Amino acid sequence: MLEESQEIAAAVDIGGTKIAVGLVSKDGRILVSETAPTDPQAGFEAAIDRMAAMLQRCARQFSARPAGIGVGCTGPIDPFSGALGEVNLLxxxxxxxxxxxxxAATGLQAVAENDADATALGEAAFGVGKGAGSFLLVAVGTGIGGGLVVDGRLYRGAGGAHPEIGHFIVAPQGAPCTCGARGCWEAYASGPALEAWFNQNYPQGSRWDARQIFAA
Incomplete structure (x- = not known):
């Protein structure tokens, strides 16, 4: 049986395309990690089982049991109950x-935040936002998320809500979005939207993904 360490925590990042899990130190260093496709069509319970297995492998690889789990998940999530809201990508x-x-699957206490909010908290503690006081983080991936830090604290709206900046309307009656609305910023500037626009307008012989586009 692995011995619990109060010096490390487990981390889970659930996106629309992939799930990343790992162990992190108290100073924010990633000690070991693993990724897998999200595969939302397989269902919520299958994803929980997959995440639990990934965390178990990470713990065995590092020979330590983490003190708890911190989760960042795409879409609205109640940070108090840990229940998912209307997550259009899942x-x-x-x-x-x-x-x-x-x-229940791991025996470890878990807490959760929207993934952009969690990223903003990480940047405030260990990254480019450290010492900044107030800043807005914009996360671009399968969707677009935002995390707002004001005077060193994460800003929350009513009921713990976070700013869904990817669903601000930038073009009324514009391109359809995965949320069901039209003209959302996410429909134009998310990773998949940028890939579609670039490959349609600047074909390269083989399809480029968002990482290749940004690197170029």
Whole structure:
């Protein structure tokens, strides 16, 4: 049986395309990590089982049991109950008890934040936002998220809500978005949207992904 360490925590990042898990130190260093496709169509319970197995492999590789789990997940999430809101990139997951399910599967206490909010907190503690006081983080991936830090504290709206900046309307009656609306910023500037626009307008012989586009 692995001995618990109060010096390390488990981290889970759930996006629309992939899930990343790992162990991190108290000073923010990634000690070991693993990634897998999100595969939301396989269902919420299958994803929980997959995350638990990934965390177990990471713990065995590092020979230590983490003190708890911190989760960042795409879309709205209640930071107090750990339940998922209407996550358009994870169909069928709405209302699912994310933190309770992870705790049941791993035996570790889990807490959760929207992934952009979690990233903003990380940047405030260890990254470019350290000492900045107030800043807005914009996260571009399968979707677009935002985390707002004001006077060193994460800003929350009513009911713990976070700013869904990817769904600000920039072009009324514009391109359809995965949320069901039209003209959202995410429909034009997310990773998949940029890939589609670039490959349609600047074909390279083989399809470029968002990382290649940004690197160029």
């Amino acid at each position: 169909p069928g997951w709405q209302g699912k008890p994310l933190t309770a399910a992870l705790t």
